[in-house]
Amino acid sequence: MELFANLGLGFETALSPDNILYCFIGVLLGTLVGVLPGIGPTATIGLLLPITFNFEPVSALIMLAGIYYGAQYGGSTTAILINLPGESSSAVTAIDGYKMARQGRAGPALATAALGSFFAGTVTTLILALFAPPLARVALQFGSPEYFSLLVLGLLASIALAHGSVVKALAMIVLGLLLGLVGQDIYTGTPRFTFGQFELYSGISFVSLAVGVFGVAEILRNLEHETIRTVAVKHVSGLWLSKDDFKRIIAPVLRGTAVGSVLGILPGGGHVLAAFASYSLEKKVSKEPEKFGTGAIEGVAGPESANNAGAQTSFIPLLTLGIPAHPVMALIIGAFIIQGITPGPNVVTDEPELFWGIIVSMWLGNLFLVLLNLPLIGLWVRMLTIPYRVLFPAIIAFASIGTFSIHLNAFDVYAIAVLGIIGYVLVKLDCEPAPLLLGFVLGPLLEEHLRRAMIISRGDPMVFIERPISAGLLLAAAIAVVIAILPSVRRKREEVFQEED
Amino acid sequence: MLGALKDLLAGLVFIAFGLAFGYASLGYDIGSALRMGPGYFPLFLSGILTVLGVVILVQGFFQTEESPIGPTPWLALVLLVGALFIFGFTVQGLGLVPSLMITVFMSAFASRHTGVLGAIALTIGLTLVCVLIFVYGLGLPLRLLGPWLDF
Incomplete structure (x- = not known):
């Protein structure tokens, strides 16, 4: 069996002492930023990107991936213990998880979250191993028109899943695309929108944008209403599930994993939507829907499995097509490029060790996470008592040093400040930053494939409709927009996101 | 309206x-x-x-529904942006340690709950941690004290 040989190669890579260590550091950092509200994996990975320059490619990517899915675990701890989502995808977990904690059942809630996540992580690792290589083979046949249509689909689908105004999300994507075009034109070398600044010839620094918009803007947002957090549950005991609890979570975990695996592949924060969708689903199939919101263990099991499943399947479009499903994946693409690897269908065949190493490391990372989160829960509870006024100067300090150290250039630090202000203004006007970052990363790719496709077709735009795969992708993109605009769907969407409050 | x-x-x-x-x-x-x-x-x-x-x-x-813009932490905005600019401007000249200290000290006051003593403690603590992680741990080529301080 080819699969076993491949997984064997993956184990060999992931189990080297170095990589085990990096995987562990990744999930540890991930749990930490997941636990702490106000710092997310996007800003963290952005900050750590420059540091991974000197690592082996496999180690760097294993660690960065670990931060991402580790944050999903950590986020649920915060949600359950202090009713604040440490991570946007764990917002739903707070609904029933916090109620459980108030009833003295924090232990079972945390155990459910960890076990559900672990199960989902194991299943989706297998899904990744099974489906990514054939998908990559299909993707190898793609030409520029197909890539262009695929990128359009990715961008437009991301708005269907974002919450808030569809038009604003679209505008944010386009603004992101434009910001992504700053710098020298790939064909003619003409510097565009650089104001004569030499530093801008190579484009706006990706790290500065991520840190500015997701770090600085977020800090300002949090400082609007400074509140002092209180940790209701200081001591967690009884981390094991009773037989009855165990029986009750099996079905929600299975359903959550299925929902999450499918939605995670979709662009635009699929894991966040997955958690919400799973919660709605559990409420619908439950015989006692009135129990939801009062501490139903199913309301923790489903969404927690779903968000972890989604976090992991969102690597599928990245590893097979080289297209990020959301901002964190966009940053990981940045990491690939820094390491001199072009993410896309070639990775499976050209860098099998890297590809399979990452996949196996995810399973290993999930195992670490269960160990980190259950026995060491006391440590994380204590982390929650670190006040925000200590955290944000630390973020600013790390951001300054990290960004400066990439090119030893002060310009990148100034850029954080400027982009942070722009980001803050936009967030304040209810424009979500995620589509902006997605557009920023995809802008240059979109332009390149558009120009190349037009040269191939001799200037005939019909090429996008005449080629069947491209036409199908564009059709899917159109459907995504229509769905997002349909009044009934919009209401439903608002309803789903309402549960957040 | x-x-x-x-x-x-x-x-x-x-x-x-x-x-x-x-x-x-x-x-x-x-x-x-x-x-x-x-x-x-x-x-x-x-x-x-x-x-x-x-x-x-x-x-x-x-749109008839009112949506208030909410408060803006102006002081925090000025302090944080200022802290980033000062870091960029001084990190090579003053060196990492003094530059970082100014940056952390300034940004600490962006919180209404931080007093002078708290800010000093935070400044010393964070600078120490950063130097340990970035300079000794990761070996970044940053000078602790810059040429502006050479006499």
Whole structure:
């Protein structure tokens, strides 16, 4: 069996002492930023990107991936213990998880979250191993028109899943695309929108944008209403599930994993939507829907499995097509490029060790996470008592040093400040930053494939409709927009996101 | 009442970006659909952005629901932005340690709950941690004290 040989190669890579260590550091950092509200994996990975320059490619990517899915675990701890989502995808977990904690059942809630996540992580690792290589083979046949249509689909689908105004999300994507075009034109070398600044010839620094918009803007947002957090549950005991609890979570975990695996592949924060969708689903199939919101263990099991499943399947479009499903994946693409690897269908065949190493490391990372989160829960509870006024100067300090150290250039630090202000203004006007970052990363790719496709077709735009795969992708993109605009769907969407409050 | 202020402002922001990028694009070779110049795609996107901005603006006029913008932490904004600029400006001249200390000290006051003593403690602690992690741990080539301090 080819699969076993491949997984064997993956184990060999992931189990080297170095990589085990990096995987562990990744999930540890991930749990930490997941636990702490106000710092997310996007800003963290952005900050750590420059540091991974000197690592082996496999180690760097294993660690960065670990931060991402580790944050999903950590986020649920915060949600359950202090009713604040440490991570946007764990917002739903707070609904029933916090109620459980108030009833003295924090232990079972945390155990459910960890076990559900672990199960989902194991299943989706297998899904990744099974489906990514054939998908990559299909993707190898793609030409520029197909890539262009695929990128359009990715961008437009991301708005269907974002919450808030569809038009604003679209505008944010386009603004992101434009910001992504700053710098020298790939064909003619003409510097565009650089104001004569030499530093801008190579484009706006990706790290500065991520840190500015997701770090600085977020800090300002949090400082609007400074509140002092209180940790209701200081001591967690009884981390094991009773037989009855165990029986009750099996079905929600299975359903959550299925929902999450499918939605995670979709662009635009699929894991966040997955958690919400799973919660709605559990409420619908439950015989006692009135129990939801009062501490139903199913309301923790489903969404927690779903968000972890989604976090992991969102690597599928990245590893097979080289297209990020959301901002964190966009940053990981940045990491690939820094390491001199072009993410896309070639990775499976050209860098099998890297590809399979990452996949196996995810399973290993999930195992670490269960160990980190259950026995060491006391440590994380204590982390929650670190006040925000200590955290944000630390973020600013790390951001300054990290960004400066990439090119030893002060310009990148100034850029954080400027982009942070722009980001803050936009967030304040209810424009979500995620589509902006997605557009920023995809802008240059979109332009390149558009120009190349037009040269191939001799200037005939019909090429996008005449080629069947491209036409199908564009059709899917159109459907995504229509769905997002349909009044009934919009209401439903608002309803789903309402549960957040 | 004019409608939803947030939407009106958001619309204006997007229109401003659209027009600015569009104007700049006109300065580059536009080319044709077959051989697109460097200005073609940006000009196209700027057009879309401007139109979207107008749509948001118009929607804002008809939006009757009020959505307050909420408070803005002006002091924090000035302090944090200032801290970042000062870091960028001084890190090579003063060196990492003094530059970082100023940055952390300034940003600490962005919180209403931090007093002078707290800020000093935070400054010393964080600078120590950062130097240990970045200079000794990761071996970044940053000077602890810069040439401005050489006598």
